[in-house]
Amino acid sequence: MKFLLGALVLVGFAAAAPLFVHLEYFYFAGFVVLQFIVLATAWNILGGFAGYVNFGTGAFFAVGAYSAVALYKAVQLPLGLQILAGAAAAGLLGFLVGLLTLRLRGIFFSIATIAITIILETVVMNWHYVGGAKGLPILRPTEMPLYFTNYTQWLFLVMTIIAVLAVAMARYIQVGWIGRGLRAIRDNEGAAECSGVPTLKLKLAAASISGALMGAAGAPFAQYLSFIEPSSAFSLNYAVNALAMPIIGGTAHWIGPVLGAILLGTVQQVVTVTISSEMNVLVVGVMLVVFVVGAPEGILGLWKRYVLKKGTP
Amino acid sequence: MALELEILGIHAGYGAVRALQGVSMQVRDGETVALLGTNGNGKSTLMKCVMGNVRPTSGQILLKLDGVPHDLTRLSTEEIVGLGVALVPEGRRLFPRLTVEENLLLGAFRREARPHIAKNLELCYETFSVLKERRRQLAGSMSGGQQQMLAIARALMSSPKLLLVDEPSVGLSPLLVSNTVTMIKQLKEKHGLTVLMAEQNFHQAIRIADRGYLIVHGEIVFEGRTVEELEHNDMVKNYYLGTA
Incomplete structure (x- = not known):
């Protein structure tokens, strides 16, 4: 109930923001932070709950983005349907990656996801319809939706809705049987199987949902930049961030990736503006090291230890 | 509900290593059957075959529920658990x-x-x-x-109706092993379970078993129809107790 209320307040704020926030940069930066909330939350469903570390966030993100671009170019598909199509395509990729977990665990699974990213990037580089390696400029729709006068503000609202849905999904998974089953897989997959936990079905579900959410986050990407090209859509930065944010926030709870994304996403925006965009990556790296060494259970772990005064066992 | 587990000539292995070579055995309704054998003779592999974790290369594992046979070698682990088989x-x-x-x-x-x-x-x-x-x-x-x-x-x-217990004695003190085995017996009586227990601690196992099999190098070398038969068998003494 509290969650629903919070979600409504957030979406309401995003919808009403154009009335009182006129600074264009706010929407640009906010969009990126929200996008990272979706990516981090999605990553955590497979990586945090089930313990399968996915290094291919960039692939899912780009599959979402390019599905949207291809359909937009072909039939001028409206944004809502672009997002659904991007989520469906990335969800299908997630299903295939889920099948990999049949044979690959641990580090081998992670390496396979990097390989998938590289293969797909090469494919898109040679796909001329969507611009190939040199990219494709996107003309945003000229008609503004609803009461909006600025397309970036509209994208900000759309991304807020996606983020709220993604977090709601992660929360639903975490508290129910699916989450319990995924945690069992993380702790001891063999034992989970022996206990009658349908491990393959759960892994496929987690990988598909995780992939679909990443695809949904990627779908508005080209509209946001008015341009798309493979090396930025498939960027390793997405993989690193989607992994660093839940680890910094805490992987045990749905709020962890949200906290991590807000913290790291905001710091990166500030650093980009004040120092340089190259420093971004360094910030992620340094913070990741600091947290892994100093607070292995992330912000949530610190909260538990110092605010709730519960020892971490 | 009448239950019977029948294992018919199963072969299984890991790569080139053959762990089970034509094992056949039976567990009938309400029995406690001990599967005896020292380390590395295939006890755990047999348990894993029954649970569907390891697929036998040939042979059948039939779970008969009220006379209806289910071939466990063709079912997934979840389905096997669903039929009422549980593993410790x-x-x-x-x-x-x-x-x-x-x-x-x-x-x-x-x-x-x-x-x-x-x-x-x-x-x-x-x-x-x-x-x-x-x-x-x-x-x-x-x-x-x-x-x-x-x-x-x-x-x-x-x-569960059929409880598989794989080496309850591993890593426990002698007193705890004894307690655990007693616990299994009590639970069996309370819940009307059928129990198949793999164990290398002979004396503990036969305390609660009705009968047992001796497995050596992936083959059943002796079937004791009673506990006495097991205790007095030369092969058990030779392979297992080292007192022949």
Whole structure:
């Protein structure tokens, strides 16, 4: 109930923001932070709950983005349907990656996801319809939706809705049987199987949902930049961030990736503006090291230890 | 419900290593059958074959429920658990970073078991009061004996009819082994279970077994129709007790 209320307040704020926030940069930066909330939350469903570390966030993100671009170019598909199509395509990729977990665990699974990213990037580089390696400029729709006068503000609202849905999904998974089953897989997959936990079905579900959410986050990407090209859509930065944010926030709870994304996403925006965009990556790296060494259970772990005064066992 | 487990000439292995070579055995309704053998003779592999974790290369494992045979070699582990088979794995294999209660709930993951969760949970807590006291504690932080209790309780959460117990004595002190074995006997009587127990501790195993098999190098070398037959068999003495 509290969650629903919070979600409504957030979406309401995003919808009403154009009335009182006129600074264009706010929407640009906010969009990126929200996008990272979706990516981090999605990553955590497979990586945090089930313990399968996915290094291919960039692939899912780009599959979402390019599905949207291809359909937009072909039939001028409206944004809502672009997002659904991007989520469906990335969800299908997630299903295939889920099948990999049949044979690959641990580090081998992670390496396979990097390989998938590289293969797909090469494919898109040679796909001329969507611009190939040199990219494709996107003309945003000229008609503004609803009461909006600025397309970036509209994208900000759309991304807020996606983020709220993604977090709601992660929360639903975490508290129910699916989450319990995924945690069992993380702790001891063999034992989970022996206990009658349908491990393959759960892994496929987690990988598909995780992939679909990443695809949904990627779908508005080209509209946001008015341009798309493979090396930025498939960027390793997405993989690193989607992994660093839940680890910094805490992987045990749905709020962890949200906290991590807000913290790291905001710091990166500030650093980009004040120092340089190259420093971004360094910030992620340094913070990741600091947290892994100093607070292995992330912000949530610190909260538990110092605010709730519960020892971490 | 009448239950019978019939294993017919199964062969199984890992790559080039052959762990089981034509093993046949039977467990009838209400029995406690001991599968005796020292380390590395195929006891755990046999258990894994019954659970569907290891696929035999040939042979059949039939679970007859009221005369209806189910070939377990063709079913997935979840389906096998669904038929009422539960395993207490070797070395316990709990979920160490989950709480005691979550471990128990995971034993009742299959849909058929969920309506009986409240009843089964209460039963487990009644039988193992230490688990109730520690239900919010992480399973990995408990002592070996408590973890063994939890492993047994987790298996019972699915309301099984056939309980497979793989080496309950591993890593426990002699007193705890004795307690665990007694516990299995009590639970068996209370819940009307059929039990197949793999064990290398001969004297503990035959305390509760009705009869048993001796497995050596992946083959059943002796079938004892009574405990006395096992105790007085030369092969058991020779291969197993080292007193021939």
